[in-house]
Amino acid sequence: MSAVTFNEGSLKDIMNKPDTVPASAAPVETQAKPRPTPYFETERGLALLESFGNFFRATLPPVIGIALFILLWQIVSASGGDSGLPGPAKTWEAAKALFADPFYDNGPNDKGIGWNILHSLYRVGAGFGLAALVGIPLGFMIGRFAFLSGMMAPIISLLRPVSPLAWLPIGLYVFKETEPASLWVIFISSIWPIILNTAAGVSRVPQDYLNVARVLNLSEWKIFTRILFPSVLPHLMTGIRLSMGVAWLVIVAAEMLTGGTGLGFWVWDEWNNLNVEHILIAIFVVGIIGLLLEQGLMLIAKRFNYE
């Protein structure tokens, strides 16, 4: 802590000065010291020790958690004997072989893991993109107009809890093809969080900001671009994050049913081949990609958090 000292300057002088943030440490006065301080007693040394401590406190628990998980996995697989689950080492070897050539293409039902990942990502991106395209404007309108909100509320409450896969037959019936049907499933299951969070964000725009708009007599367009949209953006990002999560959850299941390509299809295909290593790998791949998507969106959301 550094103390703030006032010299004899008048109050006004103090007020007119730029509000400066006090430096983290006051400059150390150079005094003759009886002995050189050992490095780990100096401020820098202590800071170094502390940052080491912080590093271990932050990394140790997750590392132990993962190690225990792998150990548990090993125990479960070993206890099953020959017909048990493949262990971590065996799965790792299979993964190395699999990722050595991720982009081969041996016809419709035999493609590299890279292709399957890309196909799944494409479907999620397209379905989710459509959901955002429809959901964001709809959310804004529902949030802004109470009448529309009243109109949509029963429909949304009725359709939102429906399991995503229940929509698949409707998609297949309407589109007659599996590709648009799986996009439809992603669309319909990921649109709700976007609509609801956007609408909630709009209705929660602080009255203070709207009063500013009223005093300034801003045009509707300016209100939207300068006040409504930036104010809703954090809520919107939450909606997008939730939607993306749902979409990624649903895609595996949808692809299992529609077949052809994608991670979901691959899981089912490897089940039919009884290649359990690959199923385990698929689970990890789905998990890791989901994690990356979530973290990426979190990073973007942070950028728009003004508070």
Add this chain to the structure above:
Amino acid sequence: MHNYLHIENAKMVFDTKKGKFTALTDINLTVKQGEFIALIGHSGCGKSTLLNLVAGLTSPTDGILLLSEREISGPGPERAVVFQNHSLLPWLTCFGNVYLAVERVFGAREAKAKLKERTQAALELVGLAHAMHKHPGEISGGMKQRVGIARALAMEPKVLLLDEPFGALDALTRAGLQDELMRIVQETHATTLMVTHDVDEAVLLSDRIVMMTNGPAATIGEVLDVDLPRPRDRLKLAENAHYHHLRGQVLEFLYQKHMKKAA
């Protein structure tokens, strides 16, 4: 100096869940151009409600409000408001916040360079030229309030409305901003209405103090002329007998005649 802002028999009734609530009644007030009026009273006495009526953010249930002989029918940039909690838009820089107001008021008839100049000048007036490109989240509470004042002043309003502008600040920062506000108002001759519950602030800054009775159905109890010569210096006023006399009168009104009953 002619009568500029005119409030006649204004009454404000709110519809609440518990039925009708009369916040203000029989408000009659005339403000001259360039005058500095302080509205003082205990919390809940409707002083902010009165300010909002002048701002046009709410419409009176009954009565008339006139500004230079035209009825106030809604909010408008000629009545700039400095809000209690600064109300800066956190996604715009200090410059951006002020520019939004400047652009709205002068954008139709002035070039961009001139608008930027105005924005810069307003921020310089409140001593914030150095923090122009910072976001509100990066500056102190006192600085935010100064940006709020700069935003209001940059609009060159006919009337400046301040709603407890320094209420949330520490005493030292508040004193500095009061001095600054006094200087700015002297320079710009803005007609000013300020809600406050700080007796010293009211006596120091205003030409007249409008003292309000307690709500519900609050009204103007007394109006006190503050005939202290300007420019005023807070340090010299501390030894001024008349200052203390005026201060005593406000205190007497607030704490003897209209003591708020403990809830």
